Amino acid sequence: DAKTTQPTSMDCAEGRAANLPCNHSTISGNEYVYWYRQIHSQGPQYIIHGLKNNETNEMASLIITEDRKSSTLILPHATLRDTAVYYCIVMGRDDKIIFGKGTRLHILP
Amino acid sequence: KAGVTQTPRYLIKTRGQQVTLSCSPISGHRSVSWYQQTPGQGLQFLFEYFSETQRNKGNFPGRFSGRQFSNSRSEMNVSTLELGDSALYLCASSLTEDTEAFFGQGTRLTVV
Numbered sequence: 001d002a003k004t005t006q007p008t009s010m011d012c013a014e015g016r017a018a019n020l021p022c023n024h025s026t027i028s029g030n031e032y033v034y035w036y037r038q039i040h041s042q043g044p045q046y047i048i049h050g051l052k053n054n055e056t057n058e059m060a061s062l063i064i065t066e067d068r069k070s071s072t073l074i075l076p077h078a079t080l081r082d083t084a085v086y087y088c089i090v091m092g093r094d095d096k097i098i099f100g101k102g103t104r105l106h107i108l109p
Numbered sequence: 110k111a112g113v114t115q116t117p118r119y120l121i122k123t124r125g126q127q128v129t130l131s132c133s134p135i136s137g138h139r140s141v142s143w144y145q146q147t148p149g150q151g152l153q154f155l156f157e158y159f160s161e162t163q164r165n166k167g168n169f170p171g172r173f174s175g176r177q178f179s180n181s182r183s184e185m186n187v188s189t190l191e192l193g194d195s196a197l198y199l200c201a202s203s204l205t206e207d208t209e210a211f212f213g214q215g216t217r218l219t220v221v
Contacts, residue, residue, distance in 0.1 A: 033196035038150060039154075042214060043113075044199070044201075044203075044212045045217050046210065096142065096154045096157055096165045097144075097154065097201070098154060099151060099153075099154075100151075102151075
């Protein structure tokens with residue numbers, strides 16, 4: 001079973017920051033938080049991952065709370081091409097990826 | 110650098126037949142995982158291979174099998190196809206067992 005809880009869907013206006021929350025209250029000390037997204041009819045795409053520090057790359061930022069029980073993926077300037085299902089995954093070393101239902105993000109023009 | 114390549118992209122088979130799907134990982138990647146995606150069940154893990162050894166297996170019947178070759182290319186086989194096996198089958202590769210995975214475009218299998 002997936003170890004994360006995400007809202008089923010979210011809307012965000014084009015050009016605004018999209019903030020996608022994820023709860024992972026049972027995360028253990030050696031487990032990472034990964035984010036993937038899946039645009040319709042394509043394979044999932046890796047976005048970012050982190051352990052306990054905030055992370056940023058060219059696609060997004062990942063904010064992990066101090067207790068590591070939740071995190072937020074931030075897309076700083078959402079575009080229509082960011083419309084996708086976003087999956088938050090908790091995974092330790094040697095673990096297989098278990099996908100939950102994800103959040104369906106709609107970017108509104 | 111070329112991404113994960115899955116062949117064929119689309120496949121139509123009849124019930125009772127068997128099918129083999131192929132996955133070529135990113136060059137240098139040694140871990141390959143397979144997933145089934147259906148509208149009802151979402152993305153479900155099938156199995157994972159690393160250095161030609163199956164390391165993890167999901168909850169699928171024995172009709173689903175796989176293997177990995179010395180060049181890290183992987184195949185999955187489904188025997189005695191059922192209508193419910195119609196799905197998008199995705200392959201992901203990663204450098205090692207605990208680095209981020211990159212997915213291919215998938216093979217869409219339709220069983221009629």
